[in-house]
Amino acid sequence: MWVENYRPTNPNMVIGNEETRLNFITWLKNWKKKSKPSLILGPPGVGKTTLVHAVAKDLGYEVLELNASDVRTKTKLEKRLGPSRINSTLFEEKILIFLDEVDGIYGRQDKGGIEFLLDLIKSSRNPIVMVANVEENKKMIKLIKSAQVFRFQRIPPKLLEMIVKNILQREDRTLNQVKLEMIVRDANGDVRAAVNSAQVASSGSEDLISELRDIQISPIESLKIFFDSSTSEEAYLALSGCKMQPRDKIRAIFQSIRSIELDRKKLIEIMEELSKADEVVAKIGKTQNWTLLRYFDRILANSLFPTLKGTNVRYREQILPWKLQLRIWNDAVQLKKISSSLAKQHHLSSKDASLLDLPYIMLLSKLKNYENRIVSRLRLDESAVKVLQKEAQKVSQEIR
Amino acid sequence: MRIIVGERFRLPQVEGDIFRSLVKEAGLQYDKTKGYLASSETDLGLVTKILGNALKEEVVVMLKCFICGAPIECEECKYKDACQSSKVFQSCICKDCESKEEVSNIYSMRFTELVR
Secondary structure (H helix, E strand, O other): OHHHHOOOOOHHHOOOOHHHHHHHHHHHHOOOOOOOOEEEEOOOOOOHHHHHHHHHHHOOEEEEEEEOOOOOEHHHHHHHHOHHHHHOOOOOOEEEEEEEOOHHHHOOOOEEHHHHHHHHHHHOOOOEEEEEOOOOOHHHHHHHHOOEEEEOOOOOHHHHHHHHHHHHHHOOOOOOHHHHHHHHHHHOOOHHHHHHHHHHHHHHHHHHHHHHHOOOOOHHHHHHHHHHOOOHHHHHHHHHOOOOOHHHHHHHHHHHHHOOOOOHHHHHHHHHHHHHHHHHHHHHHHHOOHHHHHHHHHHHHHHHHHHHOOOOOOOOOOOOOHHHHHHHHHHHHHHHHHHHHHHHHHOOOHHHHHHHHHHHHHHHHOOHHHHHHHHHHOOOOHHHHHHHHHHHHHHHHHHO | OEEEOOOEEOOOOOOHHHHHHHHHHOOOEEEOOOEEEOOOOOOHHHHHHHHHHHHOOOOEEEEEEOOOOOEEOHHHOOOOOOOOOOOOOOOEOOHHHHOOOOHHHHHHHHHHHHHO
């Protein structure tokens, strides 16, 4: 991707926010112990994170990057950093502690994370750089007060045009002036958006650009474009332009796929790809590593697009009756509960318990002597028992 | 009246309330000897509104070209409708510099000079 290939690695190569950039470089150059940490505020796609990495590299700092999920609980943050890591360095290397998307801490129920973060700010012997998108968060006032604030603004359209033209030239691609200006306007000061759009437009899919870059794309429209896409880039832009939650996107795609008759082999192939995306969301939820969500649309588009190609799957809204949908999702929750209880009993991971042991437990539960023992041993409630019985019935039918 | 972002300017004596609004609310910097300065922290939309009412004349905000330092006429810019009016960018590039070959490199070199 162009945005990654042409990401500036030197602070002089970052474009826009010249005064703020200069002030930030000066801050880090002059940083002394007990100096205030810095807080970079600004909209997405203006080069905040890029600048931190570039300046750190330029000044010889090793970046220790943390995200909001790491500072969600005090224990997690302590584990990740550890007092020794914060305050002393074995080989005297210069460490910069970088907290990306720090506004994310305040959006959630933290367990001492903020207090620990403020303590860390007071006690750290290393420079701390925090980055946030929003400052209109009252809860962030404490943090703003304790830090040296650098405000980034959107990149002026003329500079955006300069960036895009430069990349096009280096890629030996062209775009006519009207399209170029349209991309620059639509990007609204966001370099990432402008470069992504230029990449798609110059590859011949320009007709969709204005629709895909429009942040007002409704979920339905976005999913329609997703299924009609002719390249994975278009599919990605369609998904990223949609404000739905990742799980809802998966659910909507699942429903659309199930709404038409597909060859069994193809169906398995598509479902496998969809499950991979589902696993990614589950893993993000489990590790609380919310920063990874920014890659979700890319993963979903890149994995699903090739398998969906050539099929006539189109967006279908609410194909399954609501009651049936609820049952599907509720059953999944119950099965998870059973697996995790089984995992504890058998000293396995939940994944292994559900893959290896659960099918046998289901079969055993069909036998009268075992059912009560399983229920009491796994401490299953009534709804879990129902699901277990239902699934056991299916498994035994499959075997027959 | 013209205000160039990043350049000092002087105003006729204004009332205390207006001065306070300009400095405290709009973030205009003031130095007794050097005059006023609009920086990246200044809410220029608010400055033009306050000064427009106080001076009873049109206040035009101009940016400086980051490369050559020339003032830029935003009114003539093809992107004037796409720029934010209240929060103006720190700098821009003028028409002449825009058409230079290797403008990206010139821009980066100019920043390198400032860092030194």
